[in-house]
């Protein structure tokens with residue numbers, strides 16, 4: 001049966017397809033989390049089938065690990081892999097410096113550890129995630145469960161003392177119960193509106209007792225691949241300043257859907 005991709009899925013898939021072209025035989029790869037990253041895992045499995053690549057992958061969440069394993073990719077722990085060549089992941093927001101907000105899917109801690117243990121991090125996204133100033137998307141902050149309410153109070157006090165618009169830290173829920181990350185922690189979502197100084201905010205947040213990590217990725221992302229619904233992709237590299245355009249042809253759509 002032939003299934004049709006929605007324009008947003010086409011955009012994500014186009015970005016994913018371009019990004020997996022960066023993968024070479026023998027690489028150790030970090031696999032991101034989220035719907036865009038899931039397209040990348042499918043596109044990667046397709047490349048492995050077609051080109052016989054031998055890869056070692058590290059997943060940034062249990063669900064990515066499960067998908068990758070189901071699709072026949074070799075998944076090991078980060079400690080088993082050691083240093084990685086490349087991590088490909090999605091993002092919730094990115095700006096012109098390729099500073100990111102991540103963690104909408106709740107995997108920010110493992111995502112940051114994996115991305116920073118990689119030579120290169122490439123973000124795949126659709127164009128809607130690009131912003132002039134970060135902060136429209138609520139900033140996720142991972143806190144340990146013990147004493148989380150004091151961590152929230154201290155976080156809100158910190159935000160009041162800083163030049164940020166929003167000061168509310170909402171506990172992320174999963175229905176009636178708090179959302180729990182793969183590492184067993186809670187997430188506070190900060191509705192800030194605008195983050196004028198991401199570096200200062202990130203450093204300050206990580207000083208709050210109980211905060212494990214926040215979703216600001218600063219100086220971590222090397223390139224972004226932006227996909228569009230018609231298959232166009234734009235790839236921007238922060239170090240070289242290069243911008244490349246290409247068009248992805250979706251002739252293997254059925255193969256991708258075969259795996260879902």
Ligand SMILES: O=C(CO)[C@H](O)[C@H](O)COP(=O)(O)O
Nearest residue numbers: 034035036090103104105107
């Ligand atoms: O940071 C993330 C998960 O923690 C995701 O990369 C981010 O939420 C983007 O997800 P999607 O591709 O589904 O929009």
